[in-house]
Amino acid sequence: MKIILFILIILFCQKKSEEVIEKKRFPSQITTNFELLESATGKRLFKLVAKKALLFDEEKLIYIYKPIVYFFDEKGGLSAILECDSGIVDQKNYNLFGFGSIVVRTNDSTYLYCDSLRWDNQRQMIFTNSSVKLKNESGEIAGIGLKSDAALSRVRILKEIKGRTK
Secondary structure (H helix, E strand, O other): OHHHHHHHHHHHHHHHHHHHHHHOOOOOEEEEEEEEEEEEOOEEEEEEEEEEEEEEOOOOEEEEEOOEEEEEOOOOOEEEEEEOOEEEEEOOOOEEEEEEEEEEEEOOOOEEEEEEEEEEOOOOEEEEEEEEEEEEOOEEEEEEEEEEOOOOOOEEEEEEEEEEEO
16 A cells, blocks of 8 residues: 555656646747847838847747837838837737836937836737826826827827826
8 A cells, every 4th residue: 555655656746847847938049139120011110129039939929138119100210219128029910018117219309108018019009007107398297008109199198197397
């Protein structure tokens, strides 16, 4: 009886260690000075550069560190620059997710500050549910949640809106 119990314990422990090994995720590729250019019908939509990227081919995800995203308008001109601590690129649809100390700066010196956001590539819109602050030479507006185009020209703050003018 003791021998059967001992064998069962060994088999159970061996199976558990195999399961742990299977669940570890390793990137298929690690690269520095990463660059990605997204375009549609010949028009540049955005250019992303990052100090480091971890590519996970199976999940179709790219984890990026210290990314800078350059957004382009319909004429191909630079409309805004986004910088943040880290992010994720979904390679299925090229949606972008940014995290930590996010700053978006537009050509007209409008600034958006938040701690997380999502770029929906199909709708060409920025979304966030976090606290936001928009500043320009006219004043500043703060609130929670935001929907906007990349150039911050069509902004909708979702709730708790406060502001002041200069």
